[in-house]
Amino acid sequence: MPEQKVVETDYLLLEAPRERKFITGSQAMAEAVKRANVDIAIAYPITPQSETMHLVGDLWAQGYLKDYYRAEEEYGAMSAIAGAVRGGARAFTATSGPGLLRGLEAIASWPGHRIPAVLGVLTRVVNAPLSIQPDNVEISYLMNCGMVVLHAENQQDVFDFTLASFAISEMVDVYLPIAVCTEGFFVTHAKGYVNMTPEDMKLPPRDPYKAPVPPTDCEIPPARIQRDAPVQKSNFMSYLIHQVWQQEVWSSNMRAMKYIYKYLNGPIEVINPDAEVFVAASGCAAAQAREAVRYAQMEGLNVGLLKIKSIVPFPSKEVRETLKNAKAIIVPEHNIVGWLAKEIKANIPNSDNVIGRPRVYGGMTLPVELIMDEIYAALGIKKDKTVLV
Amino acid sequence: MAKIITPGPSGYVPTPAVFEGVQITPPGKALLYGEWVDEETAMREAALAMLTRKNPTIFPGPLVLWGYNASAIEKAQAVLELAKEIPNCRIIPMPDYRPKYPKINPEAEINPNHPNLTILHNRIEACIFVGVHCHYANLSLRMIRAGTNCFTIALCAEMGHEDAMVSIRDVHAEKILELRDMVIKVREELGIKWEPKLPPENPSLPKEHFETLNIADYGDYAYLLHPRKGETVEETE
Numbered sequence: 001m002p003e004q005k006v007v008e009t010d011y012l013l014l015e016a017p018r019e020r021k022f023i024t025g026s027q028a029m030a031e032a033v034k035r036a037n038v039d040i041a042i043a044y045p046i047t048p049q050s051e052t053m054h055l056v057g058d059l060w061a062q063g064y065l066k067d068y069y070r071a072e073e074e075y076g077a078m079s080a081i082a083g084a085v086r087g088g089a090r091a092f093t094a095t096s097g098p099g100l101l102r103g104l105e106a107i108a109s110w111p112g113h114r115i116p117a118v119l120g121v122l123t124r125v126v127n128a129p130l131s132i133q134p135d136n137v138e139i140s141y142l143m144n145c146g147m148v149v150l151h152a153e154n155q156q157d158v159f160d161f162t163l164a165s166f167a168i169s170e171m172v173d174v175y176l177p178i179a180v181c182t183e184g185f186f187v188t189h190a191k192g193y194v195n196m197t198p199e200d201m202k203l204p205p206r207d208p209y210k211a212p213v214p215p216t217d218c219e220i221p222p223a224r225i226q227r228d229a230p231v232q233k234s235n236f237m238s239y240l241i242h243q244v245w246q247q248e249v250w251s252s253n254m255r256a257m258k259y260i261y262k263y264l265n266g267p268i269e270v271i272n273p274d275a276e277v278f279v280a281a282s283g284c285a286a287a288q289a290r291e292a293v294r295y296a297q298m299e300g301l302n303v304g305l306l307k308i309k310s311i312v313p314f315p316s317k318e319v320r321e322t323l324k325n326a327k328a329i330i331v332p333e334h335n336i337v338g339w340l341a342k343e344i345k346a347n348i349p350n351s352d353n354v355i356g357r358p359r360v361y362g363g364m365t366l367p368v369e370l371i372m373d374e375i376y377a378a379l380g381i382k383k384d385k386t387v388l389v
Numbered sequence: 390m391a392k393i394i395t396p397g398p399s400g401y402v403p404t405p406a407v408f409e410g411v412q413i414t415p416p417g418k419a420l421l422y423g424e425w426v427d428e429e430t431a432m433r434e435a436a437l438a439m440l441t442r443k444n445p446t447i448f449p450g451p452l453v454l455w456g457y458n459a460s461a462i463e464k465a466q467a468v469l470e471l472a473k474e475i476p477n478c479r480i481i482p483m484p485d486y487r488p489k490y491p492k493i494n495p496e497a498e499i500n501p502n503h504p505n506l507t508i509l510h511n512r513i514e515a516c517i518f519v520g521v522h523c524h525y526a527n528l529s530l531r532m533i534r535a536g537t538n539c540f541t542i543a544l545c546a547e548m549g550h551e552d553a554m555v556s557i558r559d560v561h562a563e564k565i566l567e568l569r570d571m572v573i574k575v576r577e578e579l580g581i582k583w584e585p586k587l588p589p590e591n592p593s594l595p596k597e598h599f600e601t602l603n604i605a606d607y608g609d610y611a612y613l614l615h616p617r618k619g620e621t622v623e624e625t626e
Contacts, residue, residue, distance in 0.1 A: 212525075
């Protein structure tokens with residue numbers, strides 16, 4: 001392992017030179033972890049997973065991490081992450097589909113416990129029936145936890161979002177876990193070009209004393225400071241403390257937006273802002289949407305792209321502004337429930353214009369042709385269907 | 390100036406200031422009623438509130454009360470200097486964040502789980518939070534705004550607090566002394582006669598006799614003090 005020097009967060013994320021590599025999404029996530037000065041990683045890498053945590057295990061073997069272990073199962077992994085972070089460590093884990101849901105009770109308690117951990121979510125289907133195919137319905141289960149949820153389109157996003165998440169999650173006014181989600185297989189197992197910061201530079205170490213809560217229970221004199229007591233002693237709780245505590249989690253979530261602007265160039269990306277029809281998408285569907293918009297523009301159609309990077313906090317103001325003149329908003333998704341279409345509908349006044357199609361699920365790819373069909377329909381263009389025999 | 394965040398009571402479910410669009414200030418600026426202003430303006434309003442509203446009180450938190458480091462001690466001394474200059478000011482500590490059972494002594498302490506009890510019992514209409522961890526300060530400030538008419542001032546070592554009427558960020562000893570100087574200035578402008586003196590003794594938490602203290606006195610938390618088997622603690626922070 002090369003000697004790594006600590007550099008300022010802003011320098012590493014915004015100014016450091018970058019080198020181009022052709023790597024998988026899992027490798028991109030591990031490369032970000034390598035540069036994030038992570039203390040500990042804990043995981044239960046059972047199928048369906050990605051190779052992300054295996055690669056992070058390799059990082060530990062090479063000396064980039066201080067500790068790494070395989071937990072007894074996901075509930076144990078997610079609980080141990082909480083313990084490590086409360087003890088002052090910078091921690092990382094990743095999971096997928098059924099594993100995420102098994103660990104969800106612990107994960108959902110992270111925001112209230114003010115746990116600034118980074119969680120990779122490499123999406124797979126949710127049981128039953130059992131399968132290992134990609135499908136991102138699991139993101140909908142994360143959306144109401146209070147954690148920040150980012151959705152990466154490609155390998156470059158995976159690298160950038162993961163590295164920036166370590167910095168954003170530990171900001172004193174945020175101090176929440178961040179989930180970096182991307183599609184299993186389509187991104188995790190496929191290669192793409194990634195511009196990466198130098199291997200010999202890393203983020204500053206976590207300072208657990210720069211925090212909105214005391215970092216530990218047992219090392220702060222006097223021993224009677226108990227950070228967790230109001231969380232765990234339900235018989236002493238009034239509705240009011242729980243109410244304002246929840247408000248604090250969601251206020252902190254909203255405060256993350258300014259750092260998403262600073263480090264990720266904002267929560268959305270827009271192509272052709274004056275478009276008549278928009279394709280609004282996140283994650284891997286945004287890549288297909290981008291391609292559909294390119295096809296449409298080649299045909300002379302006035303179609304634009306709205307890529308949403310931040311699912312929680314949702315960029316309501318930005319989405320409203322972008323879509324204010326759109327006659328139709330096509331929302332392609334890799335799940336059956338259409339969580340992104342619902343979120344967009346809930347945030348814009350002209351929600352009747354939202355077309356919650358095409359949706360693919362169960363592991364199906366999202367052909368650009370399906371999005372094109374919706375674009376033609378929205379613009380009133382009739383196309384003959386060709387039957388392939 | 391539009392006043393977004395004003396003294397309550399604002400009702401059973403206070404809307405968080407962040408939900409109302411209030412944002413933490415950049416360094417060098419302060420929040421006054423939810424708007425960005427320069428620090429001097431905010432300090433003047435804070436001084437005015439502490440000099441003119443009933444029962445002004447300072448709530449020092451663990452980061453001031455316990456001598457973690459030289460900076461904490463210096464800050465605690467600055468808090469006393471400030472308290473001396475505010476007529477009839479009291480100091481009521483927030484020594485920790487545990488819910489107290491069956492109930493707190495509101496004359497002795499304030500607690501983030503029900504800070505309104507201390508405010509209401511003592512009829513406090515202006516207060517300063519200093520040295521409280523941001524999460525717990527935010528909980529307290531919101532609950533106080535929900536159920537009391539207290540004017541809240543947050544002196545924060547980090548980025549500040551949207552739910553306080555006055556919030557000043559990056560506050561260490563030096564800035565507390567600046568606020569003290571502003572208190573003296575405003576006090577003289579208002580013609581209030583006052584000889585600096587420390588606040589009255591507080592019927593504080595039970596006395597801890599350090600000479601005779603033993604592990605049993607720590608009750609449920611005693612195990613935290615025991616070294617692990619075979620462990621030798623040679624130095625502490």
